[in-house]
Amino acid sequence: MKIKITVQDVQHIKKQEVTFDLSKNGITCIAGKNGVGKTTLIRAIRNLPINSTFQETAAPYIFSKSSSISYAIEGMEEIVFNYNRFIKAIDTRQSIPEAIKEIINVELPIPHGERFKHFKSLSDKDEEIRAHIANTNYSTPYELISLLNDIYGEDRFQSLKEISLNKFIYYVILRDEDERFYIREDYFSSGEYFVVNLYKQIKQGKKLIVIDEIDISLDAMAQVNLVNSLRKLCREYNTNIIFTTHSLALMKTLEKGEIFYMESSKDSHEIITLPKSYNYIKSVMYGFTGFDKYILTEDECLKNYMQYLIRKSGVDTYFQYEIIYIGGATQVVDLMKRNTESKFFSTEENIVAVLDGDQEGKGYLKDVGNIIFLPFINIEMEVYKQYVDGKIVIDGLREIKNKKETDRAKNLYSQLTKFRHGSPPLMSEPDIYALLEKTNPEGVSKFQEQLIGFLS
Structure with missing residues (x-):
């Protein structure tokens, strides 16, 4: 629906x-x-x-x-x-x-939430709740206890009891089974009371x-x-x-x-x-401070590659910088445009967007400056291309069954770089970066120079 x-x-x-x-x-x-x-x-x-x-x-x-x-x-x-x-x-x-x-x-x-209006009904029902407890007419809500324990990371809800009165459910923590001393749910902390009432709505x-x-x-x-x-x-x-x-x-x-x-x-x-992505929202709502330059890019894979190239250059960059991966080329460009209007990062000349090579020439980039393109379609696809061409031969790879080529490329990259039960990955990221450089040395060199030039 x-x-x-x-x-x-x-x-x-x-x-x-x-x-x-x-x-x-x-x-x-x-x-x-x-x-x-x-x-x-x-x-x-x-x-x-x-x-x-x-x-x-x-x-x-x-x-x-x-x-x-x-x-x-x-x-x-x-x-x-x-x-x-x-x-x-x-x-x-x-x-x-x-x-x-x-x-x-x-x-x-x-004060408008329904749970706050529930306080009075709990007080009115106290006599009946007390009678049910005296007669041990209650049950143990194991699922709710588990929920509260998971949320708060403690096991202090083991004595939680559930009481049913006229189709309504009430909860108490039984502190003393002999004396029948209990704590009603309206005396729980505000967070605990919220979780209990949310659980009630789900159960209803x-x-x-x-x-x-x-x-x-x-x-x-x-x-x-x-x-x-x-x-x-x-x-x-x-x-x-x-x-x-x-x-x-x-x-x-x-x-x-x-x-x-x-x-x-x-x-x-x-x-x-x-x-939108978390990084996008964090940037727009809260901004970043303390950096001279900002590089906005699509994903963590591209961020790691740029960090590698900057370190490998051996250049002591003049400006303090932050590389922020946003999630999707259009979101990267949109965020850069917003910065031009609102200056929540810095002024326009201090921001650059780095996009995968397959974005070059796209219509949404018309009249947009301060963009550097990767000299490959993208890192995962370039590695996958080398694999298909037989230039990467590695034992231990699981069969790749994804229907879409882009998903197969991501699957391969994940298999190559993932640590397995304490064992090193099948192929380290520096090894992959070396392969990229061997494939297109001029393109990688130009890309590296553009990054260093922006930061220096």
């Missing part, structure tokens, strides 16, 4: 359109600078099951006559909220199916769980461990968890396709949300 949400003329947002694929069953992080529209999007999602969301959680007068939010849900009629002049907010006359309301849960930060069968500022009550280690645990839970329970964060520690653990960056389009007419 896919849900496309379109926000029009709400607060400072002229247009915002985001599509979520609920068949993915995984985690999605949305990063972006403050005020770009992350919380507005999350309120828009929550507005589907809870139509009074904006009235309860947002400032008044964020709507105008042209304001609207529409929901295109796969296999259903589009649901549209338009401006209602009587309530001075968006409203709809359409009936929203209960089946849709039941599969969505949205957690806003303090929610298909889409959205959390604004997921890192707000978790330390760096817990954030990292939480991400790994959530991936497993999403697969096991067929759910999707979407969250926002400003935490670099958390973002660094995310995999390709899990992290998106929200920003204004160049003409400021639309808020766009696109998949």
